[in-house]
Amino acid sequence: MSTDSIINTLLIALEQNPDDLGMRQHIAELILATNDFETAASHYEIILQKQPANLIALKGAAESASQLGDDVKATGYQQLISALENSNSEHSVAAPSNISSISASSENTENNSEQNKNPQPTKLKAVDDSENVTVGPWENFDAPITLEDVGGMESVKKRLNMAFLAPLKNPDMMKMYGKSLKGGLLLYGPPGCGKTFIARALAGELGATFMSIGLSDVLDMWLGESEKKLHEIFETARRKAPAVLFFDEIDALGQKRSQMKNSGGRNIVNQLLAEMDSVGNDNKNVFILGATNHPWDVDTALRRPGRFDRITLVLPPDAEARIKILEYHLRDRPVEDLNLQQIALKADQFSGADVAHLCETAVEYAMHDSIETGKVRPINMGDFDKALKEIQPSTRPWFETAKNYAMFANEGGVYDELLEYLQAQKI
Numbered sequence: 001m002s003t004d005s006i007i008n009t010l011l012i013a014l015e016q017n018p019d020d021l022g023m024r025q026h027i028a029e030l031i032l033a034t035n036d037f038e039t040a041a042s043h044y045e046i047i048l049q050k051q052p053a054n055l056i057a058l059k060g061a062a063e064s065a066s067q068l069g070d071d072v073k074a075t076g077y078q079q080l081i082s083a084l085e086n087s088n089s090e091h092s093v094a095a096p097s098n099i100s101s102i103s104a105s106s107e108n109t110e111n112n113s114e115q116n117k118n119p120q121p122t123k124l125k126a127v128d129d130s131e132n133v134t135v136g137p138w139e140n141f142d143a144p145i146t147l148e149d150v151g152g153m154e155s156v157k158k159r160l161n162m163a164f165l166a167p168l169k170n171p172d173m174m175k176m177y178g179k180s181l182k183g184g185l186l187l188y189g190p191p192g193c194g195k196t197f198i199a200r201a202l203a204g205e206l207g208a209t210f211m212s213i214g215l216s217d218v219l220d221m222w223l224g225e226s227e228k229k230l231h232e233i234f235e236t237a238r239r240k241a242p243a244v245l246f247f248d249e250i251d252a253l254g255q256k257r258s259q260m261k262n263s264g265g266r267n268i269v270n271q272l273l274a275e276m277d278s279v280g281n282d283n284k285n286v287f288i289l290g291a292t293n294h295p296w297d298v299d300t301a302l303r304r305p306g307r308f309d310r311i312t313l314v315l316p317p318d319a320e321a322r323i324k325i326l327e328y329h330l331r332d333r334p335v336e337d338l339n340l341q342q343i344a345l346k347a348d349q350f351s352g353a354d355v356a357h358l359c360e361t362a363v364e365y366a367m368h369d370s371i372e373t374g375k376v377r378p379i380n381m382g383d384f385d386k387a388l389k390e391i392q393p394s395t396r397p398w399f400e401t402a403k404n405y406a407m408f409a410n411e412g413g414v415y416d417e418l419l420e421y422l423q424a425q426k427i
Helices: 003-016 021-033 037-050 055-067 071-094 154-169 171-177 195-205 225-239 263-277 319-330 340-346 352-373 381-390 395-408 416-425
Strands: 125-127 183-188 209-213 243-248 286-292 310-313
Touching (some): 003 021, 021 037, 021 055, 037 055, 055 071, 154 171, 154 183, 154 310, 183 195, 195 209, 195 243, 209 225, 225 243, 225 263, 225 286, 310 416, 319 340, 340 381, 352 381, 395 416
Parallel strands (some): 183 286, 209 243
Antiparallel strands (some): 125 209
16 A cells, blocks of 8 residues: 555545544655655644644654744754753663553543654554553553443444354353354444444443454555554454454455555455454454444444444434433533533434533633623523534434435445434434
C-alpha cells in the first residue's frame, strides 16, 4: 500500500475520532516524511494545543517550521525541547527502575504519566484478568464499565451472551455441547450509538484477554508490514486464548476488494481472511468482534460462516435508555425541575452521542445566562427546550443511506432487522 493511500485511510478514520492524538501524531509523521511540511505542522500544532509537553510533536513541529523558513517558531520549539529533555534527564536519574506506565482506556480519564505526555502511535491494548503482565507491545488497562452500565441495547447484550459470555462462564457446558468460541460478531448501525462502548463493557465482563485494534495498529507504510502486524495480532490472541479481538471501523480494514485501486489494500483483506480461516493455525476460543457504520462496504467474504457469521444492528437508544444517559451526564451538575422523561421523548432517534451533546448544550445555555446576569442558577427545562430546537438527531442521514441498501441489497436477509425498524419508525 502506498504512503498516500495509508495517509488517506488514516485521515478518514481521524475524521471519526478527531481527539485520537496518537493517530494524529502517526499521520503527522507520515506526512512529514512526504515533505508536506505545512500540513504536518498543522497536525503537530493541534497535538501541542492539548499536549504542550509532547516531545515527539515538538520535534516534528520544529522540523516543519524550519523547513518552512519560520525561524521564530523553530527556535521556540527547540528551546522547549531542550528544557524538557533536561528536565526528563534529571527526573530519570531519581526515578526507580521498576516504574511502569499504565494508559487509561476511557476518553474521560486523565493520566499524568510520562507516557501520556509523550504518547506513542501504537495504541493496541490487551486486557488479561488472569495475568497482570504486559503482553508484548500491548498494555493492560482496567475496564471501568460492564454490560450493566450500558443502557438499553438488550438484543445486542443477548447476542453477546449467547455467542461468547455464557459459554465462557460455563466451560463444562461448553465442553459437553462441543461449543467453541470460533467465529465473530459484526455490530453495525449509525455512529454514536454505542458500538465501541459496548465492546469496552464486554471487556469488563471478561476473565479473558481483550484486544482492541484500531486502524493505526495495523496499517504501515512499508510493503508487507501491515500483513505482518495483522498476523502478530492473531498470533497473540491464539497464545492468550480464550480471547476477544475487537476491530473498530472494520470496513476500513476489510473494505470490499472490488472497490480498491491498489494491491496493498487487497493484500490486507486477504491476510485478514486467512487469519480468520486459521490457515495453518488454530483459532479455537478466539472470538472476533467488529464494529462498523458501513456494513455494505465490508467485503462479503468476511461475512460468511466461520468469519463474521453473525451480524447485529445497534440502534439508537430507546426512551428508557435515553433517560439513563441523561441521568449519567447530569449526575454532578446543578439541576432544577427537570422532567427527564419529557426530554427523552422529545429526543426521539437521538444517538447516545446526540443525547450527551444535548446535555452539554443545555449546560452552555445555563452557564451563559449565569455569566450574563451575574447570578448562578441551575440547569432547567428552558435550557433543554432551547437545546432541542438547536440539535437534530445525527442518525437521520445514516438511516436514509441505509434504507437504500436494506431495500435493494438485502442478500440473505442480512438487513431484515434494519428493515423492520425502518418500517416501525416510518422512515
